[in-house]
Structures are given as structure tokens and as C-alpha cells.
Amino acid sequence: MIIEIGHFALILAFAVALAQSLVPLVGAHKGWSDWMAVARPMASAQFFLIAVSFMALTWAFVTSDFSVRLVVSNSHTAKPLIYKISGVWGNHEGSMLLWVLILTLFGACAAWFGANLPATLQARVLAVQSSITAAFMAFTIFTSNPFERMAFPPFDGRDLNPLLQDPALALHPPFLYLGYVGLSMAFSFAVAALIEGRVDAAWGRWVRPWTLAAWVFLTIGIALGSWWAYYELGWGGFWFWDPVENASLMPWLFAAALLHSAIVVEKREALKSWTILLAILAFGFSLIGTFIVRSGLLTSVHAFAMDPERGVFILFILAFFMGGALTLFAARANVMEAKGVFSTVSRESALVINNVLLAVSSFVVFVGTMWPLIAEMLFDRVLSVGPPFFNTAFTPFMVALAMVLPIGAMLPWKRGNLGRAVRPLVGLAAFAVAMGALVWAMQTGGSVLVPVGVALGLWVVLGAGADLWSRTGRGAVAGRLGRLGRLPRADWGKAVAHSGMGVAVFAVAALVGWETEDIRVVHDGESWRHGAYELTLQDVQRVQGPNFTSTMAFVDFVRDDGVTGQVRPEKRIYPAAGMPTTQVGLRYGLTHDLYVVMGDPQDGGGWAIRTHIKPFANWLWFGCALMALGGLLSLSDRRYRVAAGAAKAGGKGPRDAVPAE
């Protein structure tokens, strides 16, 4: 019964969504305020209906209701509770329901917190958002019904893919979807503004928090996925340039560009049509990502099962929204005239460079990801585009970005003086280069990767500090330190996010450039040496887990500085899913991780064991966390809270006061 209620709520929400995508639009066009006002309760209703639907599906997973097909194919009674819950979105149908839930959540937020928006704009935003929601609800109901029942329920389920039974991966999809779907708000605002024919500073201010939130969620989601790949997939990489990873990187890059260009719209009323186009493209690439993941078009480690019918449906959604929005853009873009005038040396120009680098790098990823397909269709060549291409083609953009970032961040608005902006940075640049040179002189091997990474990372982090310091004005150091704490949160957010980028650049270079590896056959009781570690294979045992059996190696280690400990790499077999996985024996550390992987038993006895030292791996996740934290700090800045506060006051104040007049 609960399942049917969930299914029914989903269908009912679909009906509401259809109505909401038309009625407010007509209302806004004709100027009928009651037709516009209906959008807000409808948006709330959609959210509550989908929430009921989602809870019903969660209930089915938690109680292991094996009359539901989805529960049978993705759950098992012996599975720990947390993975029963994460199993809800660990599959195609359930994840679509989560996707729709988040779409309606964002729509409802625009209804709840958007009271200070002009009525027509809010009505149009909610209508556009609802049309996206309706499209995905139709997709869920007609091609991917999560509530399908089984005629003959089995005694137990087939279990969730063991690779997905992991804390980081339980959280990875919700964050990623919050990011992908958050960009739909920027899209809705862009399309609404195009219909409205008006983009001004206020529009920039409304769009920015949504974009910022989406970007923060995407950052966290991608970092979680990358961390998971690092410790779970067993070869210690953190980024594989897999189509599915690229699918999340492209919207992330566009979102980063968008949240920077929206600043220019907000502060200077320039770059308007470009910002609109970016908002459309950012969500467009989210949709392309969805298409790549769910159509199985491009093969990948972690794509959902492929299905041409679903692929075609998403292709239609993509074609409709992208084609529609871009056509609308082409027809209306000239309405939005830029206002702000600025010189070539200015913050505006620096942000244009930022946008050029981020957008073009994203297109490079897109071309690389799609090239095998294009080459096959047009040139009849079956070929691959892998990490070597992306590393070569993408990295220069990030290097250039890191090089110009500190200078651009300190240039004044409107008209700057390059000499004056650069002056406080010259010393820092010299220091960063000197440190890079020092590292180059000290390391063996002569690769320039890490020295460059050290110099760039230091340059960006120190530049962010200098930027923050310059905001405290002039005068005594004590006074400036005091002012540091009173700076707007947005200033702190900017500095923290930028230094996060610097830390990540350094970490990637160090991890790739300094990693060491050892492969060997090890017998019980045997010792071996790798780097500063003396390792001993103490024992190999069979261990029984809740829904798996494990072959676990107990490896003791002694580091040269006297630190001792034990890592336990495992090979697991999940009988219900019939799938083996590896668990890495990992010892996290500040300057490096010890990373031990257990391979197969060898014919002559003993085990294949790989030992890696992963330098500064933790710094990569720390850098990503800093970026996300910076975004959150900016999001909590006073001017957004003031806007929200004004919305509340506005609801009670003038609006109610008008009829009293």
C-alpha cells in the first residue's frame, strides 16, 4: 500500500508540475497576478508530494520489501542499514527519483525565499523550473518506474553493487545531484530573464547564491567521488578522465565560470548576455552528463546499465531545453545591453580571462570525451581518447589559471594599474619561484612537475593571503589584524576558495610526480622494504563480514623514524552480488599515505602485494574542502542574508500594507 501511495504521489506531482509550467507563464504574460501567485503553493505541493514518494521508496528499501523489483535487484536483508538507505539512489530508477526530489526542492526554495523577486520574474522562474521537473518526472514514470512490483517476490534480494557499499559513495550521488540540479535554478533564472527581456544587477545578485550553492555541492560531490576512487578502486588514482568523471567536471568548470561572471553582472552590469549563455550551458552540460551516465553511450567504470530507450528520452529532454533556451538566447540576447564601461586592465577583464580559461577548458574536455564518437560517425575510425590526451590538453589551462589568478583577484574594478596591482605580489612571486627551484634542486629524477606545482600552489595561496591583507586598508599592523576579522564573509570566502585551488594544484603535482610503487610476491612472515618503510606480512586470514567474506592480510610496518602500525588490505567477495572487490590497506598521513594492495595468491605460494607511497594525497581532499568552504563562506555573506531578511520583512510589510491604503 505504501508503495502505491508513493507511486500515486509521483504521478500527482507530475500533474501539478505540468500545470505549474503553464499557468504562471500565461499569468506573467497577461499580467494576471492570481495566475502568477498560484506558482508558489504549487511548487511547495510538488516538493511535498515527491518527498512522500521518496520516503515510500526508502521505506521499501529499509523494510526489504522484495515485492518491489528495484529492491530485489539492489538490496539484501543482510546489508547494513546505511547501505539499504543509500541503495535507494544507488541505481538508475531510485537516483532519478532523488534527482526529481532535488529539482522540486530547489523549485520550492525559489518559492519560499524568492518573495523579494519581481512577481513576473518569480512566476517565470518557477514555471521554467517546473517544466524541467515535469520532463524528468515523465522520464521517471514512463521509462524508469521505481515502484514496479514483482508478481512472485523472491525470498531475498540480489544486493547492491559492492563497490557502492561505501560511506563516501553513499553520499557522493546526493551531493552531485544537488550540484547538477542546483544549476537548473541558474538555467531557470536565465530563461526567465530572456522571456522577461531584462537582466540587471539585481538579477546577478539573485542568480549568484544558487550558482554558488550548486558549485559547492558539485565540488563536494566530485571530491567524494575522487577520494572514493583513490581508496576503493585499488590503483590509487584520483582522476581517470573517464566519461562519467568528465560529465561532472564540465558542469563544475562552467559553474565556476558562471559564479565569477555573475559577479561582473552584479557589480558592474557588464557581461550580461555571456552570463546568460553560461547559465544555459552550465545546466546543459549537467544534462549532457546525465545523458552520458544513463544512456551508456560512452563506456565507463561507473555508468548505470545502458538502455537506448532511456538514452533517447534524455536526448529529447536535452534537445528541447538546450535547443529552446539557445534559440531564445539567439533571438533575445541583443535586448540585454551592457552598461558598465571598464578599461582593459581591470577586475572585469581579469574575470573575462577567468571565464575564457574555464569555459574553453571545459569545451576541451567535451571535445575529448566526444571525439571517439565523432571519429567513428564521421571518419569511420574506431579510436580512444584517454588520460594522456586530457593531461596534455587540459593541464595548460589550469596552469594559466593559477598564474593569472592572484593578479586578477587584486586588480581594482573599472580601471586598474597593472604596476600598482602587481607590486605587493612581486615578492611573493619571487619567493614561490625560489621555493620551486629549491624543490627542483633537492629532488632526484629531475621532473619539473612537482617544482612547478610547488611554485604555482604557493603563488596562489600567498596571493590569496595578500589579497585578503590588502582589504584591511592601511595603518598599523595591529589595527589591520583587527579589521581582518571584520571583513565581509565574501572576502574570506574568496581567499579561502582561491587558496583551496592552490593547495589542490600542489597536491596533484606532488601526488603524480613523487609517487613510488613496489610490486612483489610476499610469503607469510616475509619482510620487504619500500621507501622509509620496513613492512612484514604477518598473516593472511579469512574474515566473515555482514554480507561478504574477506581474505585479509595483516601487514605490520616500521617507519625509519620509529612509527609503527598495521595496515590490512583485503580481497572481498560478495556472494549475493557475485562480485569481488579489493580493500586497500591505507595509512593516512600528513605528508604521505602508505597504500598497500593485496593481489592474487601465486602458484608457488605467497601473495602478490603492491606497496605505494602517495605523497600529499590528503592535501588534495583538503584543497577541495577549502574550495567548498570558501563557497559556503561567500554564501553566508551579509548581503545575501540581508536580501533574505528583506524578503521576510517585505512579506509582512509593504505588500500587506498596500490593501490597507
Add this chain to the structure above:
Amino acid sequence: MSGLRAIAWALAVCVPLLLGAGLIGGVALAGPQPDEVLDDPALEARARALSADLRCLVCRNESIDESNADLARDMRLLVRERLLEGDSDAQVLAFVVDRYGEFVLLRPTTEGANMILWISAPAMLLLALISAGVYLRRREAAPDIGPDELSKEERARLDSLLRDEG
């Protein structure tokens, strides 16, 4: 903004067209086994570098260096065999491509249409920089018309708000 509009039109037409067809895949994990490792560390390093550039044919987007599929192992052994025979890196790659086709190369060649792929990054950057430059020049030259005038409705709303405050 005619440049942006042209891009928008082109994308509106092209993006949906670019997406449509299918491929296949399997699942695998891990990498080179202890018995494969060559005694000569320089040769082994070259073998690893080459392996990272070669695709495991039966896996999903994995190099033979990352895969534990049997075929990947065979290919790793083949690469090492050729290296021991004294082949150069280019000769090894040519040998493998000859056997398995262009599909194995994770770093696409620069031959024929692939030039488009390799040139796309610098070309797009150049195009974007030129467009940005033109835009910036125009912004610099544009007359400063100051902040936007309020529309009639906004003026009326502002007036009523001010009245309420007063």
C-alpha cells in the same frame, strides 16, 4: 554580441546531433603482476609508461597498466617482449597498433582527422581570446551611460514604498 548568438545557434543545432550510438564494456581491477616486472629498471619504467598509454580492449576505459584482465596481461607481456627485443617506444606502439588497431591508443595519433582534436584546444583558446579582446576593446570605447534608468512600474513601486516609509 553577434558572435555569441552565432555560437548559440551552432550549439543549438550541433549538440543534440553529436550525441547518438553505442559501445560495449566489461569490468576489471588491479595491474601488473610481480612475475611480469622486468629486471632492468630503465626498461621496466619504459614498459610502464607505454602500458599507461595503451587501452585494455575488454575493459571500460582502463589502460593495460590498471587492468587485471587476461588480455591486458598478454598485452603487457607483449610490450615487455618487444622492449627486450630492443624495439624503440615508437616501434612497440606501431607493433601493438598493427595487431589490435588504433583503438588501443589512449593518446590519439595526430594523423588525419585527429588533427582537429589536437588543434581544438589551442584553436578554441585563440578564438576565445580574440573574441574577449574585441569585447574588451569595445567596452573600453563605449560611452559610460551610467546605471540603468528605472522603468515606469519600478518608479511607481519605489514611490509607494517611500510613501509607506514616510
